Amino acid sequence: MINKEKTNGKLGEKIHQYLLEIGMETPISKNWLNRDSDFKLEEIEKSFKDIMTSLGLDLTDDSLQDSPKRVAKMYVKEIFSGLDYSNFPKCTTIINKMKYDEMVLVKDIKVSSSCEHHFVTIFGKAFVAYIPDKNVIGLSKINRIVEFFSRRPQVQERLTEQIYYTLAYILGTPDIAVLIDGEHFCVKSRGVEDVNSSTVTSKLGGRFKSEPELRAEFMGLIK
Numbered sequence: 612m613i614n615k616e617k618t619n620g621k622l623g624e625k626i627h628q629y630l631l632e633i634g635m636e637t638p639i640s641k642n643w644l645n646r647d648s649d650f651k652l653e654e655i656e657k658s659f660k661d662i663m664t665s666l667g668l669d670l671t672d673d674s675l676q677d678s679p680k681r682v683a684k685m686y687v688k689e690i691f692s693g694l695d696y697s698n699f700p701k702c703t704t705i706i707n708k709m710k711y712d713e714m715v716l717v718k719d720i721k722v723s724s725s726c727e728h729h730f731v732t733i734f735g736k737a738f739v740a741y742i743p744d745k746n747v748i749g750l751s752k753i754n755r756i757v758e759f760f761s762r763r764p765q766v767q768e769r770l771t772e773q774i775y776y777t778l779a780y781i782l783g784t785p786d787i788a789v790l791i792d793g794e795h796f797c798v799k800s801r802g803v804e805d806v807n808s809s810t811v812t813s814k815l816g817g818r819f820k821s822e823p824e825l826r827a828e829f830m831g832l833i834k
Contacts, residue, residue, distance in 0.1 A: 613688070613698045617755075622781075623699025629780050635772050637727075637763055639694060648687055648695075655683035690725060693762035700755035702781050704746040714825070716740040716832055717750060720757045726797045727764035735793030735809065738833040741778060742786040742818060742825075753778070767793050767812050775814040785817035788829045 630636040643651075659679040663670060670676055692698050720737040737757045741748075760773045775789045790813040799806050818825050 613692055617701055618698050619701040620697035620699060622702060623696030626699060626777050626780060627696045630773060630776065633776060635769065635776055637694070637765070637769065637773075644696075651687050652680075652683045655686055656680050659683065689762070690723075691763050693759045698759065700752060700759055702752045702756070703749045704781065705749075707743045707745055707747050711743050711747065714740050714742055714828065714832075715747070715750075716829070717753045718833060720754050722757060722761050722770075722791055722793055724761040724763070724765045724767075724770060724793075726795060727766060729797040729801065730764065731800065732796040733761075733765065733767060733793050734796070735791060737774065738788075738790045738792075738829075739774065739778070740788045740819070740829050740832075741782060741784065744782065744784040744786070746782055748778075748782060767791055767795075767810055771812040771814045775816060779816065786819060787814075787816050788819040788826075789814045790829075790833060 627636065656679045659682045660670060663675065663678065668675055670679075717739050718736075720739065722733065722735045722737050724733040725731065726733055739753050739757065756777055757774055760770055760777070771789050771791050775787055778787050778789075779785055790811065792809055792811050794809050798804075798808060815826060815829075819829060820826070
């Protein structure tokens with residue numbers, strides 16, 4: 612569940628508008644973006660009842676009768692909570708008084724998302740680095756940004772870009788590197804059913820893109 616004391620909806624709205632401007636926003640319906648949670652819970656519960664009935668399940672069974680309500684709560688409050696920008700995390704930055712100008716790297720950040728094509732799990736790790744300019748960001752805020760954009764239906768490529776551009780916006784620097792290594796259960800559990808493969812995506816900007824030595828350092832440190 613989201614701790615509202617650790618969110619910043621005003622910053623979230625700025626990030627939303629910025630991602631819209633650069634074409635990196637998730638396809639979110641304007642008519643539903645600001646709907647309240649109770650409305651969404653009711654609509655999803657009704658719709659999921661229809662899905663279960665269409666599958667031939669007996670909703671009078673005591674094991675199934677509350678499943679539509681459980682699914683609605685899970686979607687709105689948990690695994691798709693990143694569709695609501697009022698849940699965007701507070702992102703505390705401080706002035707870089709120490710003039711630190713080397714890489715800051717956060718490794719092995721948990722990624723738990725959902726494929727927007729089949730609505731099954733994407734699970735993996737993110738690696739995020741940046742070189743401070745005027746500001747540095749609290750380290751846990753990087754994890755929270757990854758978590759926020761993971762908690763919505765996604766394609767991994769867009770998720771990678773959203774993390775990059777959000778950090779670039781907040782930190783005021785393009786010197787950021789993002790890499791995600793993800794396992795897609797739409798590949799593992801259906802279709803080709805390849806249980807061994809994973810997908811790697813990256814977005815490198817600023818010095819990470821223009822300086823081969825810095826890029827090689829980043830890649831070496833995450834292995």
